[in-house]
Amino acid sequence: MLPSVLTPGSACSGSGRAAVGHVLTPLVPTVPSRAPLCPHLLQPNVVPQIVSQQTTCRMITHCATPRANAASSVAKLVHQNSKPMKIIIAGAGIGGLVLAVALLKQGFEVQVFERDLTAIRGEGKYRGPIQVQSNALAALEAIDPEVAGEVLREGCITGDRINGLCDGLTGEWYIKFDTFHPAVSKGLPVTRVISRVTLQHVLARAVERYGGSDIIQNGCCVTKFEERPTASGGSEVVVHLEDGRQVTGDLLIGADxxxxxxxxxxxxxxxxxxxxxxxxxxxxxxxPADIDIVGYRVFLGNGQYFVSSDVGNGKMQWYGFHKEPAGGTDPVGTRKARLLEIFGHWNDNVVDLIKATPEEDVLRRDIYDRPPIFTWAKGKVALLGDSAHAMQPNLGQGGCMAIEDAYELAIDLSKAVAAAGGNAAAVNVDGVLNQYQANRMMRVSAIHGMAGMAAFMASTYKCYLGEGWSKWVESFRIPHPGRVIGRLVMLLTMPAVLDWVLGGNTDHVAPNRVPYCSLGDKPKAFDESRFGEFMSNDASIVYSSHADWILVSERTASGAAAAAGGDVNSFCECKGIYMATQQALVGRSGSPAEPALSVDDVHVHDRHAHVWREASGNGNGDGSSSGGSDYFLQDLGTGRGTWVNGQRIQDGAKVQLWPGDTVEFGRHPSHEVFKVKMQHVTLRSDELQGSRYSTLLVGKIQEPKADAQERSGAMAGGLGGGKLVAA
Incomplete structure (x- = not known):
């Protein structure tokens, strides 16, 4: 919880983001923030003061006074006395564009060649969001506060919530991650996700702003290069383009x-x-039901795993990984069906996301990486980003490492030119590139290895002993030893790992940015003081979610019923009720008692059971959702039997329900199985009925294709884009 000195209405209200002197000072004036800033944040040596809390997390309480021994920021452009050094960049991806921005601001001559600019222009298939974590955001701020500010505004914050690993089958938490406090304790921005198209738009506009519209050239694929001597006794690099042209420069960066x-x-x-x-x-x-508290999750399984993340505007991005040989393909229109074969028996957080995705929007690709190499540079040529260290996506650090690379290379080149008195021709380019490689290799190699280990752990996870070799042993639900030991190891090591991944580059960018605390990065849906509670108590997340609880029976929609929608796997036939404070009667279909939830089974009594919710001292106590309520089922003692999770409860017994519980009335196994589900309040619908099955579209009704095409490449939609229905 931030103290009064940083609360709205105080002298320090606003974004808390300071525009201070940077080494990489723009050639044009920056646009001042519209938000009022803390006066002391404008001082170059301010650092956040950290105090311990009652929870295990740490937080910024106020900004301390400047440290006398802190290095001051240098707001000075590197002036190049004669002909500026010319840098050719192959590739206008994120790393290449960030490098171009940084170099242009330092007076370098830059030329970027890109084979296909459709990604930047947002043409063709929509490209998914990318996670930009605190370490990369800090590097962007050190390069250009204006560009970084635009990324921060456009991105969806996920680091202000709970994140972590869950069991794929049950959805239960395995371990949670706190990426918020490692960031704010070091004065770093909190992790965001942002559309790749939006991010590349921001960077491309900055390149044009600082260098002109001809800096990025489209349809220009660099095919090869060579070095040749110059008349002055030095050397230059010659780049050959696919169209036959040749371009010369002092340095070539492969960001392709x-x-x-x-x-x-x-x-x-x-x-x-x-x-x-x-x-x-x-x-x-x-x-998702707990979207206000949970940012992203990785669901673990054996030979498969699933990642989901909030990306803003009412959208969720997901990835489903499955172990199989490379080169596989799916017949047209069958990708969702195959996904449901792989993940259909997993928890609702996985299945509903798959069902809510239009078939035509499901993409597939094989995942490749490259082993670390020890040569990033030779002569006047160097590699950056994936060309040097392509890694698996499991840590979300691939793009972040490219941004860090760009910062490091720009700083090293700028320092070298400054040391040469602005004479670019006198710079020892080989030495600069070797220094760049040495400064980056250890950190990148470590994170590359962590990404591979994360993939191995996520896909070899086994919940119970016997999984994969004995269903009989597995039925005893004995926790797998690897699961127990792995969780213990992660609990002991993960805080330090996150602190290093997110903050390990902080000292390196410190001379060029000022640590700050931003009100905009605070958790939006809960008080920051509850972070520790959510980290340690799984039930608190459930109780505090803004969600309805429903008791529902779901079955696959028939082709005829869903024909109008064109995607049978996006629909579900549902019968159920919202659980409320008034007791709802469960009984046999056609009963004169007119039950709220009717069961099509002669074994069910006319007045079989009641379900309802009661206010409790848990959660947020809003009374309209799961917050502050417990949910119950009571068998009415008819002798017909009620089963919860396959176990018969005593006649007349009252039991507390929990999300994921299955309930059967009258007999077990029953042809009509009901499940307790949580559903975000924005998805509440009057189309869900307790007396009959209704064919409902999972998530919300999709907008017309014409409207979707108008917003191609943009993060659009949101909760207001269609009629919301139950899943």
């Missing part, structure tokens, strides 16, 4: 991705490593 041609020529042919996993991905118009 995992299949880099620059890398191939620089170090020779090296085979990309297939991870063993194919990845399905999509973006759903869906709102």
């Amino acid at each position: 991705g995992i299949w880099s041609r620059i890398r191939k020529q620089l170090i020779g042919e090296t085979k990309a490593n297939y991870s063993g996993y194919t990845c399905y991905t999509g973006i759903s118009d869906f709102t």
